[in-house]
Amino acid sequence: MALDIICETSMGTTVDAQHNHDHTYVRSVTRLNEVVFAWQRMPWLKIKPIWYLTGYGGEYDHHLKVVTDFTKSVIREKWDEFQKFQVDQRETKDKRSMAFLDLLLELRQEGLLDEEDIREEVDTFMFEGHDTTSASMGWTLWSLAHYPEVQEKVIEEIDSIFQGSDRDCTNDDLKQMKYLEKCLKESLRLFPSVPFFARNVEKDTVINGDLFPKGVRIVVVPLILHRNPNWWENPNEFNPENFSEDKMGNRHAYADVPFSAGPRNCIGQKFAMMEEKTVISWFFRKYRLRSNIPFEANHAQPEIILKPSIGFPLIVEHRQPYA
Numbered sequence: 494m495a496l497d498i499i500c501e502t503s504m505g506t507t508v509d510a511q512h513n514h515d516h517t518y519v520r521s522v523t524r525l526n527e528v529v530f531a532w533q534r535m536p537w538l539k540i541k542p543i544w545y546l547t548g549y550g551g552e553y554d555h556h557l558k559v560v561t562d563f564t565k566s567v568i569r570e571k572w573d574e575f576q577k578f579q580v581d582q583r584e585t586k587d588k589r590s591m592a593f594l595d596l597l598l599e600l601r602q603e604g605l606l607d608e609e610d611i612r613e614e615v616d617t618f619m620f621e622g623h624d625t626t627s628a629s630m631g632w633t634l635w636s637l638a639h640y641p642e643v644q645e646k647v648i649e650e651i652d653s654i655f656q657g658s659d660r661d662c663t664n665d666d667l668k669q670m671k672y673l674e675k676c677l678k679e680s681l682r683l684f685p686s687v688p689f690f691a692r693n694v695e696k697d698t699v700i701n702g703d704l705f706p707k708g709v710r711i712v713v714v715p716l717i718l719h720r721n722p723n724w725w726e727n728p729n730e731f732n733p734e735n736f737s738e739d740k741m742g743n744r745h746a747y748a749d750v751p752f753s754a755g756p757r758n759c760i761g762q763k764f765a766m767m768e769e770k771t772v773i774s775w776f777f778r779k780y781r782l783r784s785n786i787p788f789e790a791n792h793a794q795p796e797i798i799l800k801p802s803i804g805f806p807l808i809v810e811h812r813q814p815y816a
């Protein structure tokens with residue numbers, strides 16, 4: 494679902510991944526993630542002959558080509574459409590409903606980007622913008638199933654907003670989902686979709702008396718940082734109140750960095766929150782969740798994206814209609 498959402502919003506196209514699990518793009522994205530993770534964890538794969546002899550190199554090249562060819566073909570198709578449009582028609586198009594790609598094509602028309610620049614931007618969005626949100630939604634549902642009193646509060650909030658209606662979600666509705674937002678943040682604290690990221694030190698830097706020389710690479714691990722008992726009471730428990738205003742005010746700004754921080758932080762974080770609130774609030778309008786497997790039995794497996802060790806085996810039940 495998250496892949497369909499990002500395809501539609503960033504490229505204005507669909508791969509219908511929900512019904513089409515076997516779409517070549519879907520398969521290649523999945524395999525690329527696995528191959529890149531192997532490359533990160535096995536340093537010897539960085540030696541080119543080993544990379545190719547183990548078969549990883551060939552697989553990587555193949556799947557990368559599938560993914561970039563797909564994006565390129567969509568960009569070309571959209572570019573042809575874009576050029577066929579008369580200028581006056583284009584000017585009347587509402588920018589708010591344009592896909593990210595349409596906006597980039599306007600920049601190409603103005604000579605500010607070429608086809609390769611656009612492909613890179615679109616691919617980054619596609620890659621960063623779907624596995625992250627689907628992992629986050631999965632871990633949130635897993636947590637809510639194990640904390641029924643929290644789940645009830647989410648349902649109460651959703652009922653108070655929609656009052657049983659199955660109308661679409663508006664921006665105003667999303668703003669009102671304050672408790673659900675706390676749950677999403679708490680789930681990202683315990684299970685950050687991006688479990689680690691790296692930064693190069695650009696100049697000699699001293700932090701707490703320790704020297705970090707220019708040129709070294711620092712790996713930030715939110716998965717560990719977010720469970721630091723100095724900042725979080727009962728750090729392994731799911732407690733959305735960790736994100737109440739008073740608790741947040743008393744905490745170090747970088748104690749919680751699921752979207753990284755600083756100039757290269759995640760530019761999709763607002764989009765991610767909107768998407769997740771929309772999807773999860775739809776779900777709880779109709780269903781409840783429970784599980785017969787203990788919360789802790791699902792281990793967080795840090796790969797490029799934080800994976801659940803046993804998936805998310807949950808029991809879904811229809812709710813009584815809102816009265």
Ligand code: HEM
Pocket residue numbers: 617618621622623625626629681685686687690691751752753756757758759760761762764765
């Ligand atoms: C819960 C969902 C998400 C999480 C936890 C997340 C997390 C992150 C993190 C930690 C980074 C920094 C990675 C690094 O420096 O290596 C990042 C970068 C980025 N994210 Fe997200 N992300 C999420 C959703 C999204 C979505 C939905 C989009 C697009 C619509 C997106 C687009 C990007 C882009 C383009 C970058 C690169 C920014 C740059 O390098 O300047 N992300 N994200």
